[in-house]
Amino acid sequence: MFFTQSALRAQRFSASVLAGINMSQIDGDNLVGYNKLGINAGLGVDARINDRFGLGMELLFSQKGSRSKISQMPPGQSVKLTVNYAEIPLLFRYHDKNGAIFGLGFSYSSLVGLSQWKNGSPVTALDSLLGRNDVQGLAEFTFRIKKHWGANARIGYSLLPIAHWSLSRFRKNAVYNNNISIRLVYYF
Secondary structure, three states: HHHHHHHHHHHHHEEEEEEEEEEEEEEOOOOOOOOEEEEEEEEEEEOOOOOEEEEEEEEEEEEEEOOOOOOOOOOOOOOOEEEEEEEEEEEEEEEOOEEEEEEEEEEEEEEEEEEEEEOOOOEOOOOOOOOOOEEEEEEEEEOOOOOOOOEEEEEEEEEOOOOOOOOOOOOEEEEEEEEEEEEEEEOO
16 A cells, blocks of 8 residues: 555655756846846756646756847947846646647846946946846646657746836836747756
8 A cells, every 4th residue: 555655655756857058038128139148057846636637846047137139239230138047937837748848927036246348348337226026927838759858938027127217118117028939858
């Protein structure tokens, strides 16, 4: 009896390693496009409620930010902002019988570092303006390619402003993280 209960509990939980990229922009910084690429990598755990539903939690290093395109700036000028977060997503997931997984949830991110470049030189203009935390709403799709491998696509958008900048055209000069993540997942 003890072995059977232990085996059932072990099948309810699974761990994963995730690695991929973020394509991000900051809504409200007046630069358009998902031009900033960054790392999205970490560990995940899933707890299955039953055959179809589960809860997921991850611990990620996630780079977000924005970057100007040549066409958005006067000749010879460029802007790049890299914002590094420790991120903890929590998701409710639906597993269909064909290997697709749909998830909805939110994430909490804490700022661990940032760098801003203007015309190829580092600047510190945003150090005191950018908020230390970000809470995002998330939606994702994962397809199990093989028993141990999956491909994941996720969108995230800040539910609260990450800062208020005087040049922002958003209501109350607010700015928000907006990102698309593409990742490979290895399931243990």
